[in-house]
Amino acid sequence: MPHQYLARICATTLKRSTILTTTLLTIMLAPVASAKAASHETVDDTFPASVTQAGVYANENTGETPSISADGRYVAFESDAINLGEQGPPGVYEAYVKDLDTGEVKLVSRANGPDGEPANEPGEAAGVENLAISGNGQYVIFSSDASNLVA
Numbered sequence: 001m002p003h004q005y006l007a008r009i010c011a012t013t014l015k016r017s018t019i020l021t022t023t024l025l026t027i028m029l030a031p032v033a034s035a036k037a038a039s040h041e042t043v044d045d046t047f048p049a050s051v052t053q054a055g056v057y058a059n060e061n062t063g064e065t066p067s068i069s070a071d072g073r074y075v076a077f078e079s080d081a082i083n084l085g086e087q088g089p090p091g092v093y094e095a096y097v098k099d100l101d102t103g104e105v106k107l108v109s110r111a112n113g114p115d116g117e118p119a120n121e122p123g124e125a126a127g128v129e130n131l132a133i134s135g136n137g138q139y140v141i142f143s144s145d146a147s148n149l150v151a
Contacts, residue, residue, distance in 0.1 A: 049075040050096070052084060053103040059083045063093060067133040067140075073100055074137030076108070078128050088118035088146075093127030095142050108140045111148040119146035 049066060050058035063078030078093040086107050088094050095109035109128050110116040121127045122145055131142040 049077050049098045049100075050079050050081065050084065050105075051098075051103075052105050056083055061093075063128075063131065065131065067131055069133050069137030070135035071137070074098070074133055075100060076131050076133035076140045078131055078142075080127065086118060088127075089121050092121040093129070094119065094121075095128040095131055095140055097133065097137070097140060109142065109144060109146070109149070111146075111150070117148060119144055120148045121146050 048057065048062075050062040058079050058081035060079065060081040062081070066075050066077040068075050075098045077096055077098070079096055080091055080093050081087070082090060084096055084105050084107070088107075088109065094107055096105055097108050098105045106114070107118060108114070109119040111119065119128070127144070129143045131140065133140050
């Protein structure tokens with residue numbers, strides 16, 4: 001086979017390989033792009049998690065150690081704000097989780113599950129500490145002095 005034909009075959013094969021790779025990447029990344037469609041945040045953005053669906057920022061402090069689920073969809077954080085929805089005693093840090101796809105912020109430091117009473121932190125307690133969220137975003141663990149939480 002002459003050298004010029006071999007070069008043409010290699011170039012054609014390389015072009016087809018590039019097109020195939022580009023097509024496969026587009027197909028693989030399309031679900032990721034659409035999964036974030038409900039949120040304004042994008043990769044490499046820096047943004048606060050302590051903001052309600054209505055765009056209201058926390059009116060008090062938020063903890064310095066948020067925790068993010070493995071897929072990046074959920075962010076757990078501590079706050080003593082009184083405008084993020086239901087909360088426990090005023091001035092005490094509670095645990096919240098924000099769904100970055102929907103923007104929903106939920107109080108998760110509750111007794112007996114998601115519909116339970118907020119943690120009844122004693123007045124002198126700091127509130128929730130040592131917060132961490134599971135890889136799938138389903139569970140949040142933390143330390144608390146509340147008497148109505150299960151150990």
